[in-house]
Amino acid sequence: MKVKLRSQSKQSTSLKMLLLLALLGVATPQRSQDTMTDFLPMSPAPTPLPKVQCLVFNVEFMNCTWDSTSGPQSANLTLYYWYRDPPKECSQYLFAGAITTGCWFGSEDIDIYYNFNVELRAPGRHFKQEMKLQDLVIPWAPDNLTVYSVNDSQLELHWSSSYKAMCLQHLVQYKTDIDSSWTEQNVHQRQQFGLPSVDEHKVYTFRVRSLFRPYCGNAQQWSQWSPVVQWGGRRPRERPSLPVLQTVLVPLGLLTGFIFLITMLTRLERVWVILMPQIPNLKSLDDLVTTHQGNFSTWSGVSKGLAESLQPDYSERLCHVSELPLKAGAQAEGSEGSPCSQHSPYWAPPPCYSLDPEP
Numbered sequence: 001m002k003v004k005l006r007s008q009s010k011q012s013t014s015l016k017m018l019l020l021l022a023l024l025g026v027a028t029p030q031r032s033q034d035t036m037t038d039f040l041p042m043s044p045a046p047t048p049l050p051k052v053q054c055l056v057f058n059v060e061f062m063n064c065t066w067d068s069t070s071g072p073q074s075a076n077l078t079l080y081y082w083y084r085d086p087p088k089e090c091s092q093y094l095f096a097g098a099i100t101t102g103c104w105f106g107s108e109d110i111d112i113y114y115n116f117n118v119e120l121r122a123p124g125r126h127f128k129q130e131m132k133l134q135d136l137v138i139p140w141a142p143d144n145l146t147v148y149s150v151n152d153s154q155l156e157l158h159w160s161s162s163y164k165a166m167c168l169q170h171l172v173q174y175k176t177d178i179d180s181s182w183t184e185q186n187v188h189q190r191q192q193f194g195l196p197s198v199d200e201h202k203v204y205t206f207r208v209r210s211l212f213r214p215y216c217g218n219a220q221q222w223s224q225w226s227p228v229v230q231w232g233g234r235r236p237r238e239r240p241s242l243p244v245l246q247t248v249l250v251p252l253g254l255l256t257g258f259i260f261l262i263t264m265l266t267r268l269e270r271v272w273v274i275l276m277p278q279i280p281n282l283k284s285l286d287d288l289v290t291t292h293q294g295n296f297s298t299w300s301g302v303s304k305g306l307a308e309s310l311q312p313d314y315s316e317r318l319c320h321v322s323e324l325p326l327k328a329g330a331q332a333e334g335s336e337g338s339p340c341s342q343h344s345p346y347w348a349p350p351p352c353y354s355l356d357p358e359p
Contacts, residue, residue, distance in 0.1 A: 049077070049127035052118050055221075056137045058163055062110050064118060065094065065102030076100040078121045083114045112137065112217065134217030139163050142170065142191075142208045145229040150194070155231060157193040157206050165191060167216035170208055173225075177203040177232070189213065203232035 054064040064079065077100055080087040090103035112133040119128045142159040150156050161168055172193045173182040187193050198204065207228045212219035 049120050049122060049125060051127075052079070052120055052129055054116070054118070054131055054133070054136055056110060056112060056133050058140045059110060059112060059137060060107050062105040062133070063094070063102055064090075064105070066120060068096055068099045068101045079103045080119045080121065081105075082117050083111055087117075087119060132217075134212070135219055136221075137212040137217055137219050138221050139168055139210045139212060139223045141224040142210055142226045145206060145208065145226055147204075147206065147229055147231040149231075152200075153197055155195045155198050155204065157195070157208075157229075159191055159208050159226065161191065161210060163210075164216075165189065167213060168210045169213040170210050171222070172206065172208050174204060174206045176205075198231075200232065203230055205230050 050066040050068070052064050052066050054062055056062045064081075066077065068077075076093075076098075079090040079093075079100075081090065081103075082088065092104045093100045094102035094104060110133065114133075116131045116133050117128065118131070119126055121127075140162050142161050144158075144160045146158050148156045148158070157172065157174075159170075161170075166189065169186065169188050170191065171184055171186050173184045174195065175182050176199075185193065193206075193208075195204070205228050208226045210223045211221075
């Protein structure tokens, strides 16, 4: 028993010496260090904070997100950002349940040509990053795709974009109804694409997508594909000038025709009033005698020019008939008489002549 107690007291004394030497900075044998590590507890390594990924959508808004499953789950992470000013916290977080997963930025908080700094913070830890937003822009897909026929064997595709044309390059894909894969063509900055040697019996399908070009940034992510547009199996439309003519000249022609019709109806109404005067009523018959003194044309409303135009422009030659006293010797011939005496003075015979009796 005494031997065991002595051995235990020796071990405790050696441990005390080792601790004292460690405090004094004196090197200890390797076996003693191994003996100490067997007694000291090991602390777990801290979990690193997740990396922040930002995407700028058409320079209209931006999302900065992180993987919430890789960070500490006991507390929400907070995001601070700045360009040149002091850091400020995100004002609109994105959530997955009750855990923060990102931050939403409006256009007023985006400046793509200054270095963008973000810092993700957790209790006792933080993680800082720096980004170039001009390399993270994703434009919207092109829209208003239209296919026109240049001639009998060539098509031309046009489209528009919602961002500056000088900052975008475009990729066109097309295929026919008998093709199994797409054919693509990079048209760079142009917003049109020409396809020669087409077959009008085939159906052609087109689509376009855009990329933020190196002139404005070094983005690597393309936009989504535009809605497809097809051509074929029908008579192609003419150049873009035809819809312009239809939308401008047709309404203008209708308006001109309407004005011409109104003008003609107004003139016809005036002529009708002139030719067909108003029928007077019985109450205005007194004006014929009192005011107009029996002048029917002025009373009825017929213009002076019309009344004069209705007057005959010819004159008739009148035949004056007179009877001369007859002598006694001529009484016997009265039964036969002259041609003029055989007619009534109320009937105007052809010109006739009376012969004076002989003296």
